[in-house]
Amino acid sequence: MLEQIEGSHAVAKSVALCRPEVICAYPISPQTHIVEGCGKLVKSGKLKNCEFINVESEFSALSVAIGASATGARTYTATASQGLLFMAEAVYNASGLGLPIVMTIGNRAIGAPINIWNDHTDSMSMRDSGWLQLFAETNQEAADLHIQAFKLAELLSMPVMVCMDGFILTHAYERVDIPDQEQVDAYLPPFEPRQVLDPDNPYSIGAMVGPEAFTEVRYLAHEKQQQALKIIPEIGKEFADVFGRSSGGLIHNYKLDDAETIVVTLGSVAGTIKDVVDKMRENGKKIGVLSICSFRPFPKEAIRKALKNCKRIIVLEKSLAVGFGGVVANNVMMSMQGTGIHVYTVVAGLGGRPITQPSLIDMLLKAGKDNLEDLTFLDLQHEVVERELERVRISQKSGPAAENILRDLGVLGRAELDDWSD
Amino acid sequence: MFQTRIHGRGGQGVVTAAELLSVAAFIEGHHAQAFPSFGSERTGAPVVSYCRIDDKEIRLREPILEPDAIIIQDPTLFSSLDVFQGLKSDGYVLLNSNKSFKELGVYDIIAKVPDKHAYYVPATEIAIKHMGRPMPNAVLLGGFAAMSNLLAFKSVEKAIRSKFSGKIGDGNVSAALAAFDNVKKTYVNEEKEKKQ
Numbered sequence: 001m002l003e004q005i006e007g008s009h010a011v012a013k014s015v016a017l018c019r020p021e022v023i024c025a026y027p028i029s030p031q032t033h034i035v036e037g038c039g040k041l042v043k044s045g046k047l048k049n050c051e052f053i054n055v056e057s058e059f060s061a062l063s064v065a066i067g068a069s070a071t072g073a074r075t076y077t078a079t080a081s082q083g084l085l086f087m088a089e090a091v092y093n094a095s096g097l098g099l100p101i102v103m104t105i106g107n108r109a110i111g112a113p114i115n116i117w118n119d120h121t122d123s124m125s126m127r128d129s130g131w132l133q134l135f136a137e138t139n140q141e142a143a144d145l146h147i148q149a150f151k152l153a154e155l156l157s158m159p160v161m162v163c164m165d166g167f168i169l170t171h172a173y174e175r176v177d178i179p180d181q182e183q184v185d186a187y188l189p190p191f192e193p194r195q196v197l198d199p200d201n202p203y204s205i206g207a208m209v210g211p212e213a214f215t216e217v218r219y220l221a222h223e224k225q226q227q228a229l230k231i232i233p234e235i236g237k238e239f240a241d242v243f244g245r246s247s248g249g250l251i252h253n254y255k256l257d258d259a260e261t262i263v264v265t266l267g268s269v270a271g272t273i274k275d276v277v278d279k280m281r282e283n284g285k286k287i288g289v290l291s292i293c294s295f296r297p298f299p300k301e302a303i304r305k306a307l308k309n310c311k312r313i314i315v316l317e318k319s320l321a322v323g324f325g326g327v328v329a330n331n332v333m334m335s336m337q338g339t340g341i342h343v344y345t346v347v348a349g350l351g352g353r354p355i356t357q358p359s360l361i362d363m364l365l366k367a368g369k370d371n372l373e374d375l376t377f378l379d380l381q382h383e384v385v386e387r388e389l390e391r392v393r394i395s396q397k398s399g400p401a402a403e404n405i406l407r408d409l410g411v412l413g414r415a416e417l418d419d420w421s422d
Numbered sequence: 423m424f425q426t427r428i429h430g431r432g433g434q435g436v437v438t439a440a441e442l443l444s445v446a447a448f449i450e451g452h453h454a455q456a457f458p459s460f461g462s463e464r465t466g467a468p469v470v471s472y473c474r475i476d477d478k479e480i481r482l483r484e485p486i487l488e489p490d491a492i493i494i495q496d497p498t499l500f501s502s503l504d505v506f507q508g509l510k511s512d513g514y515v516l517l518n519s520n521k522s523f524k525e526l527g528v529y530d531i532i533a534k535v536p537d538k539h540a541y542y543v544p545a546t547e548i549a550i551k552h553m554g555r556p557m558p559n560a561v562l563l564g565g566f567a568a569m570s571n572l573l574a575f576k577s578v579e580k581a582i583r584s585k586f587s588g589k590i591g592d593g594n595v596s597a598a599l600a601a602f603d604n605v606k607k608t609y610v611n612e613e614k615e616k617k618q
Contacts, residue, residue: 271481
């Protein structure tokens, strides 16, 4: 049924339709309304046969999820930002053990400096953990991807992160078609665990593995992700058959056929870029957008095929590989090896900086003339950076950079500076 | 696409106002997207929320830079920030105040928008009268419906009732209706003044 609903609540409803048996979460910042919504559904009895466990930290949240999943329960949790870092050790355990947990990441920046706003640094920090990572472009897709994620996770016996932009999606009210229970039941069969801790048939999960077999176990994790490259489009198609709309898949292509310039991106900013593309096409600029839904596994072949006829690629990403450039761009460059097509990196939207149409248009006009730096920081205030570099040159004791820059911008001392909450 | 920006302070229901506006638009079959200015939601701090309404899917995710309408829930914001920033020349302004735009020193800005595009309503007083609480957010949506003719009051009422049930819902609806009538009345008076 169509509802005008907050992204977080849409996801809570969607997760509940998947009949999870254990939901555990650390319910304070950084957290979204998702687990709050799930908690209410459990308490009101709308979500039956589900235990909601409040834990004392994110590390505990995922540890409890691991335990629950190992006993054969369909298990869900959610976190973001520093919370994901705090569970890092358990993140690797969940994937290393092959437990099909589904976790939402309401994408946010990582401090320091303290920042509660949106970017993709949190998910990217766990990109090599073995979890599958699906990125939602809209709240509809976020809701739909959770249903697909349980199916995908359980088919592979691997955990899946559904990544959705913090605030931009999680806190946005928009229309979402919330599926019926019958549809979800038809699509998602009951959980059949590949491994289960059962007192009647005892065995251990989590053996110590030395050099004699570690590579093989790790290789299998990679192999499972290669299988996922086939399964993700299949379950996406099956989803479209049952629910009557397409969501998910490996990549989304927008006006690529005749595109000379293609912007590759992840998440909700694809919408803004599509609007920009439509405007610029009115002036004859042949631009397209490819948004990556499955970042792990990374769909190298699909991306290479979709991009092979363009003149230039711009990877616009909300993450920064400090000391190198782009995280996503690096993956795209590897996919395009040998084609000779130039890949530009544009780092944008860090720590919640709005990505606006005028800035995108300006950047794309430069790119169209191949007049763009290989690595561009969208809307970077160069003069502010220069002044801080100058302060550092002048004095060995120039002080903390973040505070210096805020003072430079006239922000420090203003009441709004400490007006933050989740 | 019709874009509205709402300014107020934490605790005045600024975020809820944008959400309710989006629900009212949804009820009328439009696409709508509401979102807060992320972060500063602490009591008393300046808060901004946004609502886009369109007849096709809304893909844009940037903050509203050039609003078609601005709703100001708290006139004390004038001294600390430029709430009118980016307002379109044919835009709308709705202000919660019992003082006129002239008395508040912002008449120059209001003079730039067309006739019947700017109103002030004592929403806080109306709220206290109808609900016993100084919550101007839903009240102003009644005024907004009257001013913009974008949405029927019935849709605003339904949206309010979807969020607030029972007595609180009744109070908000009657307060919103009072604001609706207030704007319509001012509107009629302006017409009369012109004819005289």
